[in-house]
Amino acid sequence: MKPVAFNNNVLRDGHQSLAATRMPTELMLPACPILDSMGFNALETWGGASIDAGLRFLGEFPFDRLDTLKKACPKTKHMMLFRGQNIVAYTHFPDDVVEAFVNCSARHGMDIFRIFDALNDTRNMECAIRAVNKAGKEAQGAICYTKSPVDTIERFVKMGCELAELGCGSIAIKDMAGLIPPHIVYDIVSGLKKNIKVPVVVHTHETAGMGAPSYYAAVEAGADVIDTSIAPFANGTGQPDTARMLAVLEDNPRKPDYDTKKLLQLREIFQDIYNKLGFYTDLKNEVIDTDALIYQVPGGMLSNFRVQLKEQKMEDKFDEVFAEVPYVREKLGWIPLVTPTSQIVGTQAMMNVKFGRWKMFTPQAMDIALGYYGRTPAPVDPEVKKLAQEKSGKEPITARPADLKGPGMEELRKALAAKGIKNDDEHCVIYAMFPQQLEDLYTKPREFYKLKSPKDKIPACPPPAEAAAKGPQKLKISIDGQERSVTVEKL
Amino acid sequence: MKPVAFNNNVLRDGHQSLAATRMPTELMLPACPILDSMGFNALETWGGASIDAGLRFLGEFPFDRLDTLKKACPKTKHMMLFRGQNIVAYTHFPDDVVEAFVNCSARHGMDIFRIFDALNDTRNMECAIRAVNKAGKEAQGAICYTKSPVDTIERFVKMGCELAELGCGSIAIKDMAGLIPPHIVYDIVSGLKKNIKVPVVVHTHETAGMGAPSYYAAVEAGADVIDTSIAPFANGTGQPDTARMLAVLEDNPRKPDYDTKKLLQLREIFQDIYNKLGFYTDLKNEVIDTDALIYQVPGGMLSNFRVQLKEQKMEDKFDEVFAEVPYVREKLGWIPLVTPTSQIVGTQAMMNVKFGRWKMFTPQAMDIALGYYGRTPAPVDPEVKKLAQEKSGKEPITARPADLKGPGMEELRKALAAKGIKNDDEHCVIYAMFPQQLEDLYTKPREFYKLKSPKDKIPACPPPAEAAAKGPQKLKISIDGQERSVTVEKL
Structure with missing residues (x-):
C-alpha cells in the first residue's frame, strides 16, 4: 500500500480560512525553503480568494505573488483553486478570458489547477480543463460535496468519472463546508478508485470537527492525496494540521514520511506570522463550530x-x-x-x-x-x-451561461490602453475580474494599502474596529503625579 | 451490527476538563431531566477530581451531590471514575477504606465504577473490583493508554483479559491524554473483542485533535460504548461532543439514535452554564493543542x-x-x-x-x-x-503497596468523633482523603466558599487575573517632544 501524500495549503486556504486571506507574500518567504524541501505533493499558493484579497487589501499584483512564490519554492508543484468559468471571481467570463488566464498562470509557473463549479455543472468547467491540458499542466477536477436527496454517492462518483473523461489528471472531493462524514467520503473515494485511474484527492475543513476523521476514512478507502495546513493556520475553519494528520495516521500502513523537525520549524514561523496578523485572526475560528454541525x-x-x-x-x-x-x-x-x-x-x-x-x-x-x-x-x-x-x-x-458571451480580451485590452495601464494578458485577465482594484493599484498612493495592510496596521489589543465601536474612552490619567480625567479617542 | 452506545460525561469530565471542575450541583439540575431521557448508556456524574474540587471549592459534601444527581436522573445508570487503591485521591488507602467507599457509593446509587491505576498495576485495582462486585454493581476495569516500547497492543489486550478475569463487567480503554491514534485503538479494541465477552468502552479527549478519528476507528473495530460530552464542555481538552459524534457516524451502520432536538436543548443549557462559569473557562482549552501532538x-x-x-x-x-x-x-x-x-x-x-x-x-x-x-x-x-x-x-x-497498611476505618471514626464531626462511613472515607477540606466544611462560614464559588465570583470580562495584571500602568509618553512619566488606569 502506497503512503498517502499531503498537499500543503497554508499559503492559500490556511490564511484564507483563518486570517481573512491577509497574509502578504513578504511574510510567507521565510517559510518557503522549508515548505519546498518537505516533499509535499503540491503547495497550494494561489487562487480562491487570495487573488482578490491580495490585490484589494495588500496592493499586490497577483502574478507578482505567483512569480515570487514560484521562485522561492522551485522544487514542489504549485497548485491553485480555480472557479471554472468564474476563474477566481463571482460571475461567468467569456472563454477567451478563461483561456488567457490559464495560459498566463501556466507561463508564470502554476502546475495544478483545481477547477470546480458551485453547481457541479461540468459544462462550466470544460473550457478551463481544456485550456489547462493545452498548456501542458494538470487539470484537477473538483466535485463540490453537498448533502441533498439528489446528491447520492453514485452521482458524485459519476461526476468524477465524467471529469476524468474530460481530461482531468486528478479528481478532488472538495468539501468546502467541512460537513462530509467519514462513511460517505469512504464510499465516494472507494467508488472513484474503482472507476477511474487518476489520483483521488480529498479536501476538507475542520470547521465542524469532522475533518480528521473524514481524512482517516478517506485514507482507509485509498485516497491518494489529502490537503493539510500548518497550525495556527490549520484546524478549525481551515484544513487539519500536518503534524496532527501524521499523528492520526500513526501505525497506519499508509502513513507518509514528512520531517517532523521541519514541521516544528514551520509551526514556529507561522505562529510568528499569526501573531503579526493578530488583527485578522480570531481564536473562535479554531474552535469546533457546534452550530454548523447541528444545523448541517x-x-x-x-x-x-x-x-x-x-x-x-x-x-x-x-x-x-x-x-x-x-x-x-x-x-x-x-x-x-x-x-x-x-x-x-x-x-x-x-x-x-x-x-x-x-x-x-x-x-x-x-x-x-x-x-x-x-x-x-x-x-x-x-x-x-x-x-x-x-x-x-x-x-x-x-445553454452553458458562457455561451451567451462573445470574446472579451480585445475589449479589455482597449479599456486598459485608454486608462494608460499596461495591457498585456496578465493585466487584461485581472482587469476582467477586478477592474476597480486594478485601477487603484496604479493610481492610489502606497499609503492606500499601507492603511489596509495588516503588516502596517496590526494594532495592539483591542483592534481598531472594536475600539471604534467602543467610541471615546474615559480614563483616569496621572501625569507627573497629578491626576487628570481624560477622554481619549482613536483618530 | 449493534449501534454503538454513548456515555455522557458532561457532568464530570466535561467540566473537569474545560472548567476546572467548577460546575456546582445546582447549575446541573436543569439539564438532568433531559440527560436522563436521552437513553445514554450511562451518565458520568461523580468521581475523578469532582469530589475533591466540589468539597474544596464549592463546599459540597460529595455524597450530597451524588444523592441529588441520582434523584434528578433516576432512569439512567450513573458512572464514576475511581482511582483504584487511591479511591479519588493521590495515595494508597487501606483496603477497608476502599471497601467502605465502594459500599457507601453503591448505597447512594452509583451503578458503574470505572477503576484504573496510574501504573496499570492490576493489584492496585483488585480490592475495588471485588468490593464493587460484592455490592452488586458494575466494576469497569480501565486500561490507561500510554506510549512506550513495552506498551504493546498485546500487553493492553492481555491486561483487558486479566481485568475481565478479575470480575470486571466491562473493560475501558482510558486515553486520558488524548494521544491514542486511530489505528492503535482499532487494534486494541479488535484484540479485546476477540478475547473477552464483556463490553468494550473507549474514553479519550480531543486535546490533540485525535479524539473523533480515534472514536471512529474504535467504532469500526466494534467498540460497544464511547464517552461523549456536550459542547461547550466538550471537544478540546474534553470528550468529543455528542452531536459531533453523531455527525461523524452519519451513514455508518453503527450510528446510534439520540434525539438531536434534545441535544440542542442541552447545548443551550450548558452554554448558559459555561457563560456563568466564565471565570474558570478558557477558549484555548477548546483549540487543538499542537504542542501536545508534536511532543506526544x-x-x-x-x-x-x-x-x-x-x-x-x-x-x-x-x-x-x-x-x-x-x-x-x-x-x-x-x-x-x-x-x-x-x-x-x-x-x-x-x-x-x-x-x-x-x-x-x-x-x-x-x-x-x-x-x-x-x-x-x-x-x-x-x-x-x-x-x-x-x-x-x-x-x-x-508487594502491593496497600498490603503495608493496616485497617483504617476505626481510626478515622475516632478522629472524627474527637473533632465532633459526624462519623458515619460516608464522612470517614471522605475524611481519609480530604481531612482539612472536610473539617473546613463544618467549621468555616459559607462565605469561605462563596468567595471561591464561581456562581458568586463570575466577573465581567476581563477576568480579575487579567485585570490585576493590567492594573494601573506606568508609561513613558512624549507629548509635543517632551517626555513625561504617566500612570494610566482604566475606570
Whole structure:
C-alpha cells in the first residue's frame, strides 16, 4: 500500500480560512525553503480568494505573488483553486478570458489547477480543463460535496468519472463546508478508485470537527492525496494540521514520511506570522463550530444568517427561516450551499418567511431558477421557474451561461490602453475580474494599502474596529503625579 | 451490527476538563431531566477530581451531590471514575477504606465504577473490583493508554483479559491524554473483542485533535460504548461532543439514535452554564493543542513544564529537559505519563539536567523506583533502584503497596468523633482523603466558599487575573517632544 501524500495549503486556504486571506507574500518567504524541501505533493499558493484579497487589501499584483512564490519554492508543484468559468471571481467570463488566464498562470509557473463549479455543472468547467491540458499542466477536477436527496454517492462518483473523461489528471472531493462524514467520503473515494485511474484527492475543513476523521476514512478507502495546513493556520475553519494528520495516521500502513523537525520549524514561523496578523485572526475560528454541525450548513452561512435576521428585525424567526432553507433549495433544484449560493438561498428563505413564499423573489435567486448560473443538480420547480420568468422578464436558458458571451480580451485590452495601464494578458485577465482594484493599484498612493495592510496596521489589543465601536474612552490619567480625567479617542 | 452506545460525561469530565471542575450541583439540575431521557448508556456524574474540587471549592459534601444527581436522573445508570487503591485521591488507602467507599457509593446509587491505576498495576485495582462486585454493581476495569516500547497492543489486550478475569463487567480503554491514534485503538479494541465477552468502552479527549478519528476507528473495530460530552464542555481538552459524534457516524451502520432536538436543548443549557462559569473557562482549552501532538505528551504536562522551567530560570533548557523525559521514564520502568506520574517524571528530568543525572533524586521518584506506587510496566533500572535505596534509606518493596497498611476505618471514626464531626462511613472515607477540606466544611462560614464559588465570583470580562495584571500602568509618553512619566488606569 502506497503512503498517502499531503498537499500543503497554508499559503492559500490556511490564511484564507483563518486570517481573512491577509497574509502578504513578504511574510510567507521565510517559510518557503522549508515548505519546498518537505516533499509535499503540491503547495497550494494561489487562487480562491487570495487573488482578490491580495490585490484589494495588500496592493499586490497577483502574478507578482505567483512569480515570487514560484521562485522561492522551485522544487514542489504549485497548485491553485480555480472557479471554472468564474476563474477566481463571482460571475461567468467569456472563454477567451478563461483561456488567457490559464495560459498566463501556466507561463508564470502554476502546475495544478483545481477547477470546480458551485453547481457541479461540468459544462462550466470544460473550457478551463481544456485550456489547462493545452498548456501542458494538470487539470484537477473538483466535485463540490453537498448533502441533498439528489446528491447520492453514485452521482458524485459519476461526476468524477465524467471529469476524468474530460481530461482531468486528478479528481478532488472538495468539501468546502467541512460537513462530509467519514462513511460517505469512504464510499465516494472507494467508488472513484474503482472507476477511474487518476489520483483521488480529498479536501476538507475542520470547521465542524469532522475533518480528521473524514481524512482517516478517506485514507482507509485509498485516497491518494489529502490537503493539510500548518497550525495556527490549520484546524478549525481551515484544513487539519500536518503534524496532527501524521499523528492520526500513526501505525497506519499508509502513513507518509514528512520531517517532523521541519514541521516544528514551520509551526514556529507561522505562529510568528499569526501573531503579526493578530488583527485578522480570531481564536473562535479554531474552535469546533457546534452550530454548523447541528444545523448541517456551512459555518459562515449561519453567522451571516443571524446578522441578516437581526438587520431585518427577524431574530425571533430563526427556526422558521431555517426550516425554509431546504424548501428553497429543493425548489431551486437542490443547489449546493456554497458561496454564493448559500447567501442566495439564505436571503430567499428569509424573504419567503417575511413576505410569503416568492412574494419577494431576489434577482440572484431568479437567475438561478432561469439557468443563468448553470444546470442545477435537480430540475428547478416549474412553477417557480415560471414565476421567475414573469417577474424578471428574462427568458430561461439551458445553454452553458458562457455561451451567451462573445470574446472579451480585445475589449479589455482597449479599456486598459485608454486608462494608460499596461495591457498585456496578465493585466487584461485581472482587469476582467477586478477592474476597480486594478485601477487603484496604479493610481492610489502606497499609503492606500499601507492603511489596509495588516503588516502596517496590526494594532495592539483591542483592534481598531472594536475600539471604534467602543467610541471615546474615559480614563483616569496621572501625569507627573497629578491626576487628570481624560477622554481619549482613536483618530 | 449493534449501534454503538454513548456515555455522557458532561457532568464530570466535561467540566473537569474545560472548567476546572467548577460546575456546582445546582447549575446541573436543569439539564438532568433531559440527560436522563436521552437513553445514554450511562451518565458520568461523580468521581475523578469532582469530589475533591466540589468539597474544596464549592463546599459540597460529595455524597450530597451524588444523592441529588441520582434523584434528578433516576432512569439512567450513573458512572464514576475511581482511582483504584487511591479511591479519588493521590495515595494508597487501606483496603477497608476502599471497601467502605465502594459500599457507601453503591448505597447512594452509583451503578458503574470505572477503576484504573496510574501504573496499570492490576493489584492496585483488585480490592475495588471485588468490593464493587460484592455490592452488586458494575466494576469497569480501565486500561490507561500510554506510549512506550513495552506498551504493546498485546500487553493492553492481555491486561483487558486479566481485568475481565478479575470480575470486571466491562473493560475501558482510558486515553486520558488524548494521544491514542486511530489505528492503535482499532487494534486494541479488535484484540479485546476477540478475547473477552464483556463490553468494550473507549474514553479519550480531543486535546490533540485525535479524539473523533480515534472514536471512529474504535467504532469500526466494534467498540460497544464511547464517552461523549456536550459542547461547550466538550471537544478540546474534553470528550468529543455528542452531536459531533453523531455527525461523524452519519451513514455508518453503527450510528446510534439520540434525539438531536434534545441535544440542542442541552447545548443551550450548558452554554448558559459555561457563560456563568466564565471565570474558570478558557477558549484555548477548546483549540487543538499542537504542542501536545508534536511532543506526544499530555497537554497539561507541557504547560506545567514551561512554568516550572521558568521558575527555575531554565527556559533555555527546554529541549534538553524534554529529551531527558524518555530517559527518566525508561529508567523508572516506562511509567505512564498521567497525574501524578507526569509531574514526577517532568520534575526529575528537570533536576537531572540542572544538577546532573540523579544528583537530586526527588522523594516521589525514589518511591516509584522502590515500588511504593506499585509495579511499573517494565523493571526499574537496577542502578537507579539501588541509588534510590541508598539516598532514601527505604527498602524496595514488591508487594502491593496497600498490603503495608493496616485497617483504617476505626481510626478515622475516632478522629472524627474527637473533632465532633459526624462519623458515619460516608464522612470517614471522605475524611481519609480530604481531612482539612472536610473539617473546613463544618467549621468555616459559607462565605469561605462563596468567595471561591464561581456562581458568586463570575466577573465581567476581563477576568480579575487579567485585570490585576493590567492594573494601573506606568508609561513613558512624549507629548509635543517632551517626555513625561504617566500612570494610566482604566475606570
